[in-house]
Amino acid sequence: MKKTFGTLLKILIPIVIAAIILWWMYRDMEWQEIWDAVSGDKMNWTWMLLSLPFGVTAQVFRGLRWKLALEPLGEKARYGTCTNAIFLSYGSSLVVPRVGELLRCGVLKRYDNVSFSRSVGTVVTERCIDILIILLLSGVTVLLQIPVFTRIANETGVSLDSILGKFSVTGYIVTFFCLVLIAFTGWWASRKLNILERTKSMMKELAEGLFSIRFIRSRFLFIVYSLGIWASYFLHFYLTFYCFTYSEHLGLSVALVAFVVGTFAVLVPTPNGAGPWHFAVKTVLVLYGIGQNDAVAFVLIVHTIQTALVALLGIYSCVALELTTKKPRV
Numbered sequence: 001m002k003k004t005f006g007t008l009l010k011i012l013i014p015i016v017i018a019a020i021i022l023w024w025m026y027r028d029m030e031w032q033e034i035w036d037a038v039s040g041d042k043m044n045w046t047w048m049l050l051s052l053p054f055g056v057t058a059q060v061f062r063g064l065r066w067k068l069a070l071e072p073l074g075e076k077a078r079y080g081t082c083t084n085a086i087f088l089s090y091g092s093s094l095v096v097p098r099v100g101e102l103l104r105c106g107v108l109k110r111y112d113n114v115s116f117s118r119s120v121g122t123v124v125t126e127r128c129i130d131i132l133i134i135l136l137l138s139g140v141t142v143l144l145q146i147p148v149f150t151r152i153a154n155e156t157g158v159s160l161d162s163i164l165g166k167f168s169v170t171g172y173i174v175t176f177f178c179l180v181l182i183a184f185t186g187w188w189a190s191r192k193l194n195i196l197e198r199t200k201s202m203m204k205e206l207a208e209g210l211f212s213i214r215f216i217r218s219r220f221l222f223i224v225y226s227l228g229i230w231a232s233y234f235l236h237f238y239l240t241f242y243c244f245t246y247s248e249h250l251g252l253s254v255a256l257v258a259f260v261v262g263t264f265a266v267l268v269p270t271p272n273g274a275g276p277w278h279f280a281v282k283t284v285l286v287l288y289g290i291g292q293n294d295a296v297a298f299v300l301i302v303h304t305i306q307t308a309l310v311a312l313l314g315i316y317s318c319v320a321l322e323l324t325t326k327k328p329r330v
Contacts (some may be wrong), residue, residue: 004082020275022296043243043244044207044242044243044244045243047239047240047242047243048218048239048240048243048305049237050239051235051237051238051239051243052236052305052309054233054235054236054239055232055236055306055309055310055312056309057228057232058228058229058230058232058233059083059090059313060083060086061085061225061226061228061229061232061295062086062126062225062227062229063079063082063083063084063085063086064079064082064083065088065126065222065225065226065229066082066085066122066123066126066224067079067082068120068216068217068218068221068225069122069125069126069216070082070108070114070118070119070221071216071217072217073115073118073122073217075108075112075114075115075119075125076112076114077108077112077114077263078111078112080320080324081107081108081111081112081321082108084107084316084320084324085103085104085105085317085321085323086104087104087106087313087314087316088090088100088104088105088107088129088317088318088321089101089103089104089310090310090313090314091310091313091314091315091317091318092314093271093272094271094272094307094310094311094314095244095271097270097271099286101123102120104119104123105119105120105123107321109152110326111321111324111327112326113327129226130226130229130230133226133227133230134230134263134264136237136261137254137256137260138260138264141253141256141257141260144253144256145257147254150216150240169214169244181228192303211321228264233259233263234255234256234259236306237255237259237302238252238255238259240298240302241254241255242300243262244294244298244300246290246291246294246298247285247294247298250285250288250290254284254285254288257288258281258284258285261280261283261284262277262280262281262284264280265277265279265280265281272303272307272310273303274303274307275297277303278296278299278300278303280300281298282295282296282298282299285299
């Protein structure tokens with residue numbers, strides 16, 4: 001009973017958090033404005049459609065990189081199984097945030113007889129590399145934006161105080177709450193790792209997975225896949241700027257800032273970052289001169305469509321895996 005209640009809380013709390021943030025953001029929004037933005041002259045669907053394939057290639061590159069990371073461990077996972085496991089992991093995380101990381105390891109165990117603990121180790125390694133990439137990207141973004149921030153401050157007299165003044169009291173509360181949730185997620189994840197430490201053999205395999213990158217047959221290919229993942233994520237987001245008349249002029253640098261801020265926002269454990277991502281990206285757009293209503297319409301439309309793509313890929317993977325022949329146990 002206690003375990004069931006805990007599982008239920010893990011599902012409900014992220015959904016409630018997302019719902020509260022979204023309600024606060026859209027409480028004064030006229031939904032007719034959203035409909036007008038989608039169906040009227042403000043939106044160009046061609047650019048939206050062009051952005052969607054990059055949402056697929058990001059996950060495909062992730063599947064290819066995962067297979068490459070597993071090879072030094074002697075694990076013979078198939079390309080199709082790895083990719084479908086990635087699709088399913090992201091789709092399932094729309095229901096229960098963060099559950100996908102373990103679920104995809106379970107898929108490889110079931111269909112390709114890949115060691116569960118070893119595959120978990122490679123997932124941890126992948127996450128460390130992704131964190132490194134996003135930190136480097138963040139650093140580059142800050143350096144590129146220093147001249148822009150300086151020019152804006154000199155020409156308009158904008159200061160840090162005036163920028164922070166754009167936040168309402170509720171905005172500060174939401175930001176603080178999101179930071180607390182990120183810290184809680186880190187603490188919870190560390191506790192889960194401690195559970196794994198109870199089994200010596202499992203930890204040995206986990207360590208093998210962690211350090212498997214040292215023996216990858218093609219480190220160049222591993223780097224290409226890693227860069228391909230994040231280039232795809234960025235293009236998936238950046239091209240949506242051209243969908244709307246009020247954002248098409250913002251350019252690459254603004255998209256980069258919004259992308260980095262949004263990437264950190266999705267660390268808050270809500271379904272696909274719903275709520276925190278909306279709030280973070282909307283704030284960036286407003287700071288760069290986009291109207292409040294246009295900014296909230298942008299994040300709602302873009303996030304909804306991209307989330308629908310994740311859901312469709314998850315559904316596809318369920319069908320594809322059912323048609324996949326399981327490898328015989330050796």
